[in-house]
Amino acid sequence: MIKKASTKPGTKAAPKATGKGAAKMAVKSQSKKAAAAKQPEHKPDTLPADLLSEPADMTVLNRLYDVVLSRKGTDPSVSHSARLLSRGTYKIAQKFGEEAVECLIEAVAGRKDLLVGESADVLYHLIVLWVDAGVTPDEVWAELRRREGVSGIAEKAARPKETFAKKGK
Numbered sequence: 001m002i003k004k005a006s007t008k009p010g011t012k013a014a015p016k017a018t019g020k021g022a023a024k025m026a027v028k029s030q031s032k033k034a035a036a037a038k039q040p041e042h043k044p045d046t047l048p049a050d051l052l053s054e055p056a057d058m059t060v061l062n063r064l065y066d067v068v069l070s071r072k073g074t075d076p077s078v079s080h081s082a083r084l085l086s087r088g089t090y091k092i093a094q095k096f097g098e099e100a101v102e103c104l105i106e107a108v109a110g111r112k113d114l115l116v117g118e119s120a121d122v123l124y125h126l127i128v129l130w131v132d133a134g135v136t137p138d139e140v141w142a143e144l145r146r147r148e149g150v151s152g153i154a155e156k157a158a159r160p161k162e163t164f165a166k167k168g169k
C-alpha cells in the first residue's frame with residue numbers, strides 16, 4: 001500500500017448551537033448513539049500464543065477471512081475492514097484494483113521485498129471483496145483443488161471452439 005499524506009480535516013472549532021439548533025444536535029446525537037448500539041460488537045483479533053510461535057502458512061488466509069467477516073457492520077472508526085465494507089462494492093473493488101496495480105508495479109520493477117508487502121495488501125483486499133460478495137474461502141479452495149493436476153494448456157485446448165458468429169465478430 002502506498003501511504004498518502006493525511007487528509008485529516010482542520011481542527012476548526014465548531015460553532016455552538018443554541019435554541020432550535022441545539023435541540024436538532026441533541027436529536028442527532030441520540031440517533032447516532034442508537035445506531036452505534038445496534039452495531040455488532042468490535043472484538044479485537046488476538047492470536048493464541050501457540051500460533052504466534054509457529055511459522056506462518058496458508059491458514060492465515062482463513063483466519064483473516066474470519067476476522068474481516070466479523071468486522072461487517074461494526075464501528076468503521078475502529079476497523080479498517082468495517083470502514084471499507086460500509087463504503088460498498090464499488091469502493092471495495094476500486095481499492096482491490098489499486099492494490100493489484102501497486103503489486104504489479106513492484107513485480108515489473110523487480111523489487112522483491114516491496115512485492116511481498118503489496119501481495120499481502122492484494123490478498124487482504126481480495127478477502128474484503130469476498131466478504132462483500134458473499135464468497136467463502138472454502139469455495140475458492142475447492143475451485144483450486146478441482147484444477148489441481150489439470151494442465152492449463154490441456155484445459156484450454158479442451159474448451160469448446162467458439163465461432164466468429166458467437167463472438168459477435
Ligand SMILES: N=c1c2ncn([C@@H]3O[C@H](COP(=O)(O)OP(=O)(O)OP(=O)(O)O)[C@@H](O)[C@H]3O)c2ncn1[C@@H]1O[C@H](COP(=O)(O)O)[C@@H](O)[C@H]1O
Binds near residue numbers: 079
Ligand atoms: N491485512 C490488513 C491490512 N492491509 C492493509 N490494511 C489497511 O489498509 C489501509 C490502506 O490505506 P490506504 O491509504 O491505501 O487506503 P484508505 O485508508 O482506504 O484510503 P482511501 O483510498 O480511501 O483514500 C491502511 O489503513 C492499512 O492499515 C489492512 N488492514 C487490516 N488488515 C488485516 O485485517 C485485520 C482486521 O483489521 P481491522 O478491520 O482494521 O480491525 C487486521 O488484524 C489485519 O490482519
